[in-house]
Amino acid sequence: MDALQTLENVLQSLVAGLLIGSMYGLMCVGLTIIFGVMRVINFAQGEFMMLGMYFTYFCFAWLGAEVYFDGLWFPFVLAVLAGPAVFLLGLILHKALINAVTGRRASRLEAQGHYAQLVLTLGIALVLQNGGLFLFGSNPVSVSNELSYSAWEWGPMVGDRVSVFVNQAQTISAIIALVVVLGFGLIMVKTRLGKSLRAAADNPDAATYMGIDVDRAHRIAFGFGIGITAIGGGLLASNVSFQPYIGTEYVIIMYAGVVLGGLGSIRGAFLGGLSIGILQQVSAIVLPNQLQGTVIFVCFLAVILFRPQGFFGRRDRTA
Amino acid sequence: MNAFGNLSGVKRDFLHIGIFGLVYLVLALVVSNSYYQLIMTIVPIWAVMGLSWNLLSGYSGLISFGHAAFFGLGAYLVALCSVVWDLNPWITIVLATLAGAGAGLLVGIPTFRLRGHYFALAMLAYPLALLYVFEWLGYQEVALPMHREAPLTYMQFENPVYYIVIALVLLMLALGITSVLSHSRFGMSLLAIKLDEDAAEAAGINSLYWKLAAITISGAIAGAAGGFYAVVLLVVTPLAVFGMLVSAQALIFAMFGGVGTLWGPVLGAFILVPLSEILYARYAADFPGIQGVIYGVAIIAVILFAPEGVLWKLRAMRKPGTFRMLGSTASKADFGVSEELLVVPPMHDGKPVLEVAGLAKAFGGLQATSDLSFSVREGELLGIIGPNGAGKTTLFNLLNGFLRPDSGDIVFHGQSLQRQRPNRRCAAGMARTFQVPKPFTHLSVLDNVVIGAYVHTRSKVEASRHASAAIHLVGLHDHLDLPAANLTNKELRLMELARALASKPTLILVDEILAGLDPQAMQDMLVVLRRVRRLGITIIIIEHSMQAMVQLVNRFIVLDHGALLAEGSPDSIVRNPAVIEAYLGRQWRQEEAGDE
Numbered sequence: 069m070d071a072l073q074t075l076e077n078v079l080q081s082l083v084a085g086l087l088i089g090s091m092y093g094l095m096c097v098g099l100t101i102i103f104g105v106m107r108v109i110n111f112a113q114g115e116f117m118m119l120g121m122y123f124t125y126f127c128f129a130w131l132g133a134e135v136y137f138d139g140l141w142f143p144f145v146l147a148v149l150a151g152p153a154v155f156l157l158g159l160i161l162h163k164a165l166i167n168a169v170t171g172r173r174a175s176r177l178e179a180q181g182h183y184a185q186l187v188l189t190l191g192i193a194l195v196l197q198n199g200g201l202f203l204f205g206s207n208p209v210s211v212s213n214e215l216s217y218s219a220w221e222w223g224p225m226v227g228d229r230v231s232v233f234v235n236q237a238q239t240i241s242a243i244i245a246l247v248v249v250l251g252f253g254l255i256m257v258k259t260r261l262g263k264s265l266r267a268a269a270d271n272p273d274a275a276t277y278m279g280i281d282v283d284r285a286h287r288i289a290f291g292f293g294i295g296i297t298a299i300g301g302g303l304l305a306s307n308v309s310f311q312p313y314i315g316t317e318y319v320i321i322m323y324a325g326v327v328l329g330g331l332g333s334i335r336g337a338f339l340g341g342l343s344i345g346i347l348q349q350v351s352a353i354v355l356p357n358q359l360q361g362t363v364i365f366v367c368f369l370a371v372i373l374f375r376p377q378g379f380f381g382r383r384d385r386t387a
Numbered sequence: 388m389n390a391f392g393n394l395s396g397v398k399r400d401f402l403h404i405g406i407f408g409l410v411y412l413v414l415a416l417v418v419s420n421s422y423y424q425l426i427m428t429i430v431p432i433w434a435v436m437g438l439s440w441n442l443l444s445g446y447s448g449l450i451s452f453g454h455a456a457f458f459g460l461g462a463y464l465v466a467l468c469s470v471v472w473d474l475n476p477w478i479t480i481v482l483a484t485l486a487g488a489g490a491g492l493l494v495g496i497p498t499f500r501l502r503g504h505y506f507a508l509a510m511l512a513y514p515l516a517l518l519y520v521f522e523w524l525g526y527q528e529v530a531l532p533m534h535r536e537a538p539l540t541y542m543q544f545e546n547p548v549y550y551i552v553i554a555l556v557l558l559m560l561a562l563g564i565t566s567v568l569s570h571s572r573f574g575m576s577l578l579a580i581k582l583d584e585d586a587a588e589a590a591g592i593n594s595l596y597w598k599l600a601a602i603t604i605s606g607a608i609a610g611a612a613g614g615f616y617a618v619v620l621l622v623v624t625p626l627a628v629f630g631m632l633v634s635a636q637a638l639i640f641a642m643f644g645g646v647g648t649l650w651g652p653v654l655g656a657f658i659l660v661p662l663s664e665i666l667y668a669r670y671a672a673d674f675p676g677i678q679g680v681i682y683g684v685a686i687i688a689v690i691l692f693a694p695e696g697v698l699w700k701l702r703a704m705r706k707p708g709t710f711r712m713l714g715s716t717a718s719k720a721d722f723g724v725s726e727e728l729l730v731v732p733p734m735h736d737g738k739p740v741l742e743v744a745g746l747a748k749a750f751g752g753l754q755a756t757s758d759l760s761f762s763v764r765e766g767e768l769l770g771i772i773g774p775n776g777a778g779k780t781t782l783f784n785l786l787n788g789f790l791r792p793d794s795g796d797i798v799f800h801g802q803s804l805q806r807q808r809p810n811r812r813c814a815a816g817m818a819r820t821f822q823v824p825k826p827f828t829h830l831s832v833l834d835n836v837v838i839g840a841y842v843h844t845r846s847k848v849e850a851s852r853h854a855s856a857a858i859h860l861v862g863l864h865d866h867l868d869l870p871a872a873n874l875t876n877k878e879l880r881l882m883e884l885a886r887a888l889a890s891k892p893t894l895i896l897v898d899e900i901l902a903g904l905d906p907q908a909m910q911d912m913l914v915v916l917r918r919v920r921r922l923g924i925t926i927i928i929i930e931h932s933m934q935a936m937v938q939l940v941n942r943f944i945v946l947d948h949g950a951l952l953a954e955g956s957p958d959s960i961v962r963n964p965a966v967i968e969a970y971l972g973r974q975w976r977q978e979e980a981g982d983e
Contacts, residue, residue: 109504187642188690194683198676316631349530358523363518372509373497
C-alpha cells in the first residue's frame with residue numbers, strides 16, 4: 069500500500085513537474101535569448117513575466133465582463149497576446165534605456181558594461197515591481213476558470229490502486245509553451261531575421277561590417293526575450309496566484325534553468341526549465357514546502373560552481 | 388615600513404572622517420524629532436552596507452548581489468542570541484562581525500572560481516536560499532526581548548541620540564578601514580585584478596588571496612551593520628534582512644555615489660535613504676512601493692547620466708577633461724634610480740634556467756603543442772618563431788601558468804612548476820609581457836609598474852624604488868604620472884616590459900613586443916632588450932620579424948603545428964630547408980639568394 073502510494077505521488081509529481089516545467093522552460097528561453105544575443109544578464113526578467121501575468125489578468129477581467137468572452141480557451145489566447153504587447157514594450161525600453169549600456173557601446177564601459185547592465189536592469193526591476201504595487205495592488209490574484217480545477221484521470225493502473233491526475237489548464241499551457249518555443253526556434257533557424265540575430269550574437273562587430281544593424285537586432289532580441297517570458301507568465305497565471313513581487317522568486321527559477329541548460333542555448337534553456345519544474349515538484353514529496361525554493365537555489369549554485377557551462381548547451385566562451 | 392603605504396593619503400582621509408563625524412554628531416544633538424532621529428540612525432547603517440559592498444565589488448569589479456546574506460546572518464545572530472541566551476548586543480555585534488567574516492570566506496572559496504556574470508548570479512542565490520531556510524526554521528519574526536532595566540548593557544536607550552552615536556561610530560570605523568585598505572597593497576592589488584585579472588596574476592598578484600581578503604572584510608562589515616540594524620529595529624524578519632532589496636540597496640548606494648571611492652557609498656546613502664524615507668512617510672498610503680521606485684529611478688538615472696557615480700561626475704565637472712585615474716600607493720619621493728637593483732646575480736651552476744619536457748596541450752581536436760622539449764641556458768636570448776597558429780603564445784601560456792598542460796613538465800631553476808598558479812611563477816622569477824598589451828588602463832605608468840614590484844616586497848618604498856629603476860631602464864621616466872590609457876603602442880610595450888622587470892625576474896617571456904612598431908621604434912626596442920639582457924636576465928622572445936630577430940637572439944626554436952621543427956643558431960635556422968618551407972617561404976630564399 070505504502071509503496072503504491074509513493075509510486076502514485078512520484079508519478080503525479082513527475083507529470084505536474086513536466087507540465088509546469090514546460091512553462092518554466094518557455095520563460096527560460098526568453099531569458100536566454102537576451103543573454104545569447106546581447107550578452108546581458110537581465111535582472112528584470114521576472115518583472116516582465118509579472119507584466120505578462122497582469123496583462124492576462126486584466127484583459128480577462130475587463131474583456132471577459134464587458135464583451136462577454138467566456139470561452140474556456142480565452143485566458144490562453146490572452147496569455148499568447150501578452151507576448152506581442154510586452155514585445156512592443158521591450159522595443160521601447162531597449163531604445164530608451166538598455167541600448168545606452170549594451171551592444172558595441174558596452175565595450176567602452178568599465179568591465180564591458182557588466183556593472184551598468186546589471187544595475188540598469190535591477191533598476192527597471194525595482195521600478196516595475198513597486199510601480200506594479202501602485203497600479204495593480206498588493207492582493208494576490210489569479211486567472212482561473214474551470215480548466216484550472218479540472219483534470220484528466222490517467223489510470224487507474226496497477227490493479228486500480230494508482231491514478232494520476234493531469235491538470236487540464238496546465239496541459240494546455242504546456243502545449244502552448246512547446247509550440248511557442250518550437251515556433252521561435254524555427255524563426256531563429258529559418259528566417260533572415262533569425263540569421264541576423266545569430267550573427268549579431270556571434271560577433272557584433274563583424275555583423276556590423278556585413279550590413280546588419282546590430283542595435284536593431286538587439287532591440288528585437290530584447291523584445292522577443294521579454295515577450296516570450298511574458299507568454300510564460302500569462303500561461304502560469306492560470307495556475308498560480310500572484311502579486312507584483314512575484315518576479316524575484318521566478319527570476320531565480322529562470323536563471324537556474326538557463327544556467328542548467330548552458331547560458332545562451334535555447335534548447336538548453338527549455339530543457340533546463342523543464343528540469344527545474346520536475347525537481348521542484350518531486351522535491352515537494354520529501355521536503356517541506358518552504359524548502360522548495362532552497363532546493364532550487366542549492367541546485368542552481370551547484371551547477372554554476374561545478375558545471376558553469378551547463379548540461380544541455382554548448383560551452384560558453386565567457387565561462 | 389608596513390603594508391599600509393601612503394600615510395599622507397590615509398591621514399587626510401582620517402581628518403575628513405573626523406570632521407564628518409563631528410558635524411554629524413552636532414546635527415544629531417540639534418535634531419529632536421524622533422522620526423528624523425531614526426532616519427539619522429538608519430542612514431549610517433546603510434552607508435556602512437554601501438561601504439561593505441564597495442570594498443568587495445567596487446575595488447575588485449566582481450559584482451555581488453548577495454550582501455544580504457552577511458547582513459541577514461548578522462541580524463539574526465544578534466536577535467537569536469538575545470532571545471535564546473539573553474546575550475547583550477555589545478557581545479553579539481562582535482559575534483555578528485565574525486559571522487559575517489566567516490560567511491564571506493565560506494562563500495568566497497567556492498564562488499571566486501567564477502568571474503563576471505556567473506559570479507553575480509551565484510551571489511544572488513546565497514541570501515535567497517538563506518531566506519527560505521530561516522522561514523522554514525520558524526523564524527518568521529524574531530523580536531528582541533525588552534530590557535528597560537539595563538539600557539546601557541542591552542543598547543535599549545531612552546534617548547535616541549545614543550543610537551545615532553553608535554551608528555556613526557560604525558560608519559567611521561568602516562570609513563577608516565576602507566581608507567587604510569585602499570591606500571595599501573590591498574587596494575592596488577584589487578584594482579589590478581579589476582582592470583585585468585590575467586595581467587595581475589602574471590605580475591605576481593595572488594588574485595584568489597586578495598579577493599578572499601576582500602570578501603572576508605566586506606562580510607564582516609556587513610555582518611556588523613546587520614547586527615546593529617536588528618538592535619535598532621528590535622524585530623527581524625527574513626524578508627527584511629535577507630531580501631533582494633537589502634543587497635540591492637548596498638549596491639545602489641555605492642553605485643549612485645561612486646564606485647571604488649571612499650565617500651561614494653556614504654554620499655549615496657545620505658541622499659537616497661532620507662529621500663525615500665521622507666517620501667514614503669508622506670505618500671505611502673497612496674503609493675505603496677514608492678521607495679523601490681525611487682531607488683530604481685535613481686540608479687537608472689545614474690547609469691544613464693553618470694555611469695560611475697555622482698562623485699566621479701562631480702570631479703569630472705570640476706576638472707573637465709581629466710581622465711579618471713585611480714588611487715596610488717606609490718610615491719615619487721621614494722625614488723632612487725639604480726639599475727643595480729634589477730641585476731640578476733649569475734648562478735654559474737651550469738644548470739639550465741628552464742627545461743621543458745614533453746609538453747603537450749590540446750584544445751578539443753586541435754593539438755596546440757605536442758611533445759615539446761627544449762631547455763634554456765642562463766643568460767641566453769632564445770627566439771621562438773613559427774607561422775601563425777604554430778602554438779607560440781600557447782607555449783607562453785603553458786609556461787607562465789595560464790594554461791595547464793595535458794602532459795609534460797616544466798622545470799624552472801631545478802623546480803617543477805606543475806600546478807603552480809601564474810602569480811607563484813612570477814614570484815619564482817618568471818615574468819612575461821603580452822602579445823596584445825594588458826595595461827591597467829586607469830592606473831598611472833608608475834602604479835602599473837609598482838604592481839609588479841610588490842611581488843618581492845611588502846614595503847612601498849622598496850617597491851617604488853624597484854619600479855622607478857625599471858621605468859628608467861626602459862626609458863619611460865618622463866611618463867610616470869600618465870594614465871596607461873594615454874600611452875602609444877610602443878610605450879605600452881615598454882611599460883609592460885618595465886612591469887615584468889620590476890618583479891625582479893630571472894627569466895622574461897616576451898611575446899611579440901615588436902609587433903606594429905615602425906623601424907625606428909623597433910631599433911629602440913632592441914636596444915632596450917639588450918639592456919635587459921645585460922642585467923643577466925634570460926629572455927625568451929616570440930617574434931615575427933626575422934630581420935630584427937637575427938640581430939638579437941643567440942638561438943632559435945622553430946615551431947610548426949605545435950611541434951619542434953628546428954633548433955639552432957640564427958645562421959643555421961635561416962638556411963634550414965624545413966624552416967624555409969614551413970615558415971619563411973620561398974620569397975625569403977630568393978631574397979637571400981639575391982643578397983649573396
